[in-house]
Amino acid sequence: MAWWEVLVQQTINGLTRGAVFALIALGYTMVYGIIELINFAHGDVFMLGLFVSLAWFTLLGATQTLTGWQLVTVLPLVFLLTMLTTAVLNVAIDRAAYRPLRRSTRLAPLITAIGVSFMLENVALLWKGPAPIAYPDVFPSVDILREWFGVDSAIFVTTKDLLVVGATIPLMLALHYFVSRTTWGKAMRATAQDRETAEAMGINVERTILMTFFIGGALAGAAGLIQGMYYNIGQWWMGYQAGLRAFTAAVLGGIGNMAGAALGGFFIGFLSAWSDQYISARWTNAIVFAILILVLVFRPHGLMGERTPEKV
Amino acid sequence: MTVNARRPLGWAALVAALVAYPFVDRVLGFQTVHAVSDGMIYVLLALGLNIVVGYAGLLDLGYAAFFAIGAYSMGLLNSPVLGSPLYGHAWSFWVCIWIAAAVSALLGVAIGAPTLRVRGDYLAIITLGFGEIIPVAIRNLGDVTIEIGSWRPIERLNLTGGENGVNPVGRPYLPGVPFETDPVPWYFLILVIGAASLWAMNRLRDSRLGRAWMAIREDETAADCMGVNPISTKLLAFALGASFSGFAGSVYAAKLQAITPGAFEFQVSIMLLCMVVLGGAGSLKGVILGGMLITLFDRVVLTQTTFMVRALGRTLGVSALATADLTLWRWFFFGLGLVLVMVLRPQGLGGRRLSPAPIADDAEDPTSPDVASAPRVDAIPGWLRERARGGVAASPAILDVRGVTKRFGGVIALNEIDLVVPHGAIIGLIGPNGAGKTTFFNVVTGLVRPDAGRITFDGANLVGLRPNAVVARGIARTFQSIRLFQNMTVLENALVGEHCRLAATVPGAVLRPPAVIAEEARAHARARELLEFVGLGGKEHELARNLPYGDQRRLEIARALATEPRLLLLDEPSAGMNPREAETLTDLIGLLRRELALSVLLIEHHMEVVMGISDRITVLDYGTRIAEGPPAAIQRDARVIEAYLGTGYEQDLASRTSAS
Incomplete structure (x- = not known):
């Protein structure tokens, strides 16, 4: 491979990774925007999204590569069911572990979030065992450049890459529409700005928070499903690492800022892919964390600007 | 015994x-x-x-x-x-x-x-x-x-x-x-x-x-x-x-x-955090207890319970139980433990600290017997008197502020403000809400750095000093919204005020040589005298957050006095007080000035208080000084009446004064 082919390939890798990070980061940033909590368990909701989506595929009997009509029936159905499951799970986590601490110190719910994270990881460990699980190759993988365009290139782009982008971008646009155009979205933005005033204006704050966790959980579930279909592998501890990378993305974009979280996700995706290629995969984690620390210390409002323009 | x-x-x-x-x-x-x-x-x-x-x-x-x-x-x-x-x-x-x-x-x-x-x-x-x-x-x-x-x-x-x-x-x-x-x-x-x-x-x-x-x-x-x-x-x-x-x-x-x-790995950090949280953060006994319980749980309870469950499973013939291994659940239990402790008992098993203060909307309790006795001259701690005598004036004014400007984005919070506090004077600072009074305090105390202007305290420049360095120079303040150390005792609050006057370092604090023992004894004695003086005698060991509102205000003043200030900045000290309490407060401020030669800069909305004791008054409006002078002149100033006092003010004050 020529050097530019390596770069292009790694950038494509980064794009698909980044799409998953971005979906997770949106959940982080929404929850932080509304109740100022680093929802540490969010990465594990993503991990469970992968496991749960596999369970739904199995339940629906779709463990082979989907074909034709299945792609437009089974696949959307599994998306829906998975997102619903993780959304309900995320709401349940909030009710059990965060809601009782709404009026407590800032650090109290962070500690319970870590507790929940450990519980979820342990549940996944006992459910699927410590070994990596094989995720069936449900989405057809076609080498686009060769088979569709007849180009003989070292660069490898498949229909799976299209799936990642094709699933992520509509979800983000739907979220953007929801937050900026609907009454619910307005309630979320108002609550994020000032919870007490929002309450005084007749907004049901607890229901708004519930909605935030619901949406965040649904996005994490979608990310888990996409991750599973793309990489065909899952492990009980993957949520911790993905969660921290996604959190880094949210911080890079200015936590609370949704467009920032999405861009931050793609940025971290590119960065980790390039780091794997050009430095060493074993240093990538340290590099991501070093960036997280530097941003938190020097640009706590993120790279996008001083203040969060659209805070949710 | x-x-x-x-x-x-x-x-x-x-x-x-x-x-x-x-x-x-x-x-x-x-x-x-x-x-x-x-x-x-x-x-x-x-x-x-x-x-x-x-x-x-x-x-x-x-x-x-x-x-x-x-x-x-x-x-x-x-x-x-x-x-x-x-x-x-x-x-x-x-x-x-x-x-x-x-x-x-x-x-x-x-x-x-x-x-x-x-x-x-x-x-x-x-x-x-x-x-x-x-x-x-x-x-x-x-x-x-x-x-x-x-x-x-x-x-x-x-x-x-x-x-x-x-x-x-x-x-x-x-x-x-x-x-x-x-x-x-x-x-x-x-x-x-x-x-x-x-x-x-x-x-x-x-x-x-x-x-x-x-x-x-x-x-x-x-x-x-x-x-x-x-x-x-x-x-x-x-x-x-x-x-x-x-x-x-x-x-x-x-x-x-x-x-x-x-x-x-991360898990070790979290297990240690579990020990601290379970035992009660801040409590040594609690942390030891938490550490022992978690170690016991991890090493003994989980394995022994597994044996018992397996034995039970074999007797009952349930294969799921017979092969169960509870040690695989250890991180689940640690996580569950963190959640349960934080939700049910956030102070841990052995702690009383670190719990949040209740939301303070019960600030004014009409039933509380909260009428402090008038401050007495003979109650002034002797050491504070000595401090006051010790100071030698290096300049005519203790605080001299010239042309201080502060902008927040496009808003000019302070616009070229001049203000002088002569030695031993009480200067009032009044103005409508949002006029920049508290910002002015924040600039003087180093919390906010001015964009322009000079601030000199007893001849020395203050601009650029951190708040704690300003305190060490001899300026202490109280806060508009009370900011005590809620989960510390009354005595500890006052002792923190003395922090910058004490010298013990780590070896001193651990080894306690005679000098440190003497220093601590003196600090405690001083704190008690101060608390007695402001009327908090006998409440030394109560948590600050459990004090009634008026006591909290007094504790803030005691804590500020403990820093041995030469200039005291009081930010609405009589806010939320009834007229009787406000009068006691006025007496206290007057006493501090008279007996200790303490200079006072006072933000106040109670006109009876501020007009009664101030030597001069500065009026701010939209960040600009609109008037400066003795109280009598301020009360008649047309701009002040328009911006702040209101036209009915003079008659109102006159009628109230004649009534009392």
Whole structure:
């Protein structure tokens, strides 16, 4: 491979990774925007999204590569069911572990979030065992450049890459529409700005928070499903690492800022892919964390600007 | 009396039990000494973490990194693997353990330094990041190859032992003590280190430094404005917390004879956090209890319960139970424990601290017998009088502010403000809400840096000084919305005020030489006198947050006086007070000026108070000074009446004065 082919390939890798990070980061940033909590368990909701989506595929009997009509029936159905499951799970986590601490110190719910994270990881460990699980190759993988365009290139782009982008971008646009155009979205933005005033204006704050966790959980579930279909592998501890990378993305974009979280996700995706290629995969984690620390210390409002323009 | 007589007895029994335990264990053949010693190492780690989390209130999610640094300092210095020259020397363990503690402390400062400007939850994530980076670095530095093109300046360099870790590690050597074969000497070694650490921590907590940590935990800004330097205080907490883990880590490495990077992962940090949270952050006894319970649970309860469940499963013929392994659930239980403790009992099993203050909407309690007696001249503490006499004026005005301007974005909060406080004067600062009065206080006290202008205090420049340095110069303030250290006692609040007038350092606080003992005794006596003076005598040991509103205001004044100020800035001291209380307050301010020659700058909305005692008044409106002069002139000033007092004001004041 020529050097530019390596770069292009790694950038494509980064794009698909980044799409998953971005979906997770949106959940982080929404929850932080509304109740100022680093929802540490969010990465594990993503991990469970992968496991749960596999369970739904199995339940629906779709463990082979989907074909034709299945792609437009089974696949959307599994998306829906998975997102619903993780959304309900995320709401349940909030009710059990965060809601009782709404009026407590800032650090109290962070500690319970870590507790929940450990519980979820342990549940996944006992459910699927410590070994990596094989995720069936449900989405057809076609080498686009060769088979569709007849180009003989070292660069490898498949229909799976299209799936990642094709699933992520509509979800983000739907979220953007929801937050900026609907009454619910307005309630979320108002609550994020000032919870007490929002309450005084007749907004049901607890229901708004519930909605935030619901949406965040649904996005994490979608990310888990996409991750599973793309990489065909899952492990009980993957949520911790993905969660921290996604959190880094949210911080890079200015936590609370949704467009920032999405861009931050793609940025971290590119960065980790390039780091794997050009430095060493074993240093990538340290590099991501070093960036997280530097941003938190020097640009706590993120790279996008001083203040969060659209805070949710 | 009986309690006092029982305490030494209790201590003697405890010591006897701890000393007898390994021998009893041997006679009975339990063979638990190894496990108990390991458990004690983790308890020691939890105690170190407690300094950071419990006292200073900084959530550290990467404490295992310090444990790793301690262990690797010992391992790398006292192991033949990487060719350490210290290995095999009889004295090297006893040297390395101090090096390990020092290296850990240095790393504590290095990790602490960048986090100082960061808020609480971000700080937690940063420590977590460091906690992740350290094991990654240890793993990867075992095999370093740098390749730039075809040039390889470094090839397969082993700095840390990599994934395989370091093995063996040298044992300690004492003549006649069999560290090689017997677990009992290890038990006593760890017991001695643990007891010494506990002793030192206990003394630190009750020192000026411990009070400063807790003040930072409760309210960092208020602590800064009472003379506590938040930066050095936090760094000290990180450094000391880390140094204890340096001891623990080096003993761990020497006892285990081998260390691998896997022993210092995130899970270890969280297990230690579990110990602190379960026991009660800030409580030494609680953390020890929490540490013992979690170790017991991890090592004994889980395995024993598994045996029982399996036995039960076999008897009942249920194969699921017969093959169950509860130890696989340990992280589930730790997580559940964290959630349950935080939700049900956030102060932990042994703590009373760190719980949040109730939302203060019950501020004004009409039924409380909250009428303080009028302050008396003879109640003024003698030492405060002496301080007042000692000062020699270097300039005619104690505070001289010229042309101070402060902008927030496009808003001009202060526009070229001039204000002079002569020695011993009471100057009122009034104006409508949002006029910039509190901003002015914030600029003078160093919380906000002015964009332009000069501020001189007794002839010396103040601009650019941090709030705690301003306090040390002799300016103290109170806050518009009360900012006491809620979960500290009344006495401790006053003692924090004296922080910048005390000198004890870490060795002083731990070893308590006569000078430090005398200093502490004097500080306590002064704090009590001050509390007596403002009318809080007898309430020294109540938590500040449990005081009624008026008492909280008085405590703020006592705390400010404890800093031995020459200029006092009072921000709406009579807010929320009834007329009677406001009058008592007026008397108190007058008394301070008359008897102590204290200068006062006063923001006030009660016109009776401010017109009655001020020598001169400055009026602000939209950040601009619109009038300055004696009270009588201010009351007639057309601009002031229009902007602030209102047209009905004069008649209103006249009628009220004649009525009383």
